[in-house]
Amino acid sequence: MSIEPSLFRKVLGHFPTCVTVVTATTATGEPVGFTIGTFTSVSLDPPMVGFLPQVNSERWAAISATGAFAVNELSADQADLCWQFSKSSIAHPFEGVSWRPSPVTGSPIIDGSIAWIDCSIEGVIDAGDHHFVLGRVLELQHSEPENDPNPLLFYRGQLGRFLAND
């Protein structure tokens, strides 16, 4: 039975995701990064997380070559960064973005992100037109910017923020 791609996208779009930017620093010291919505927690013991890049992604190829990455969870007031890091036409998405190197792998931690996770690449599993990338967690931290600790969420093609029940 074949699944209609537009229905697949529409149904999966009903599952909200957290917007992250996955980053690395290349051997020549260049920061690279792309917007990733498929980030997930995988294992506590050993500590592992994962995400799914498209197999033909150039940014993934650059990150993969470093053997490491950092995950930055964007805050609700960083919607512009979501688009900046998702367009291949923007060759230097870090332009104008303040960041510091992560403590273990030196991957960019973007100022204002509400949590970050520094990882080495533990494994890459083929998953159709995507890879499933497993990251071993080496260091992690959450920070709560005083003005807006709310995460940036993606749901049915739109960005938004979390609203807790009473």
Ligand SMILES: Cc1cc2nc3c(=O)[nH]c(=O)nc-3n(C[C@H](O)[C@H](O)[C@H](O)COP(=O)(O)O)c2cc1C
């Ligand atoms: C909200 C959002 C979530 C995204 N999630 C993913 C993802 O999980 N995996 C992926 O490969 N691309 C994802 N993208 C698209 C990539 O950010 C984009 O295709 C990539 O940066 C293009 O660069 P490249 O093809 O040069 O690597 C997402 C884009 C947006 C706006």
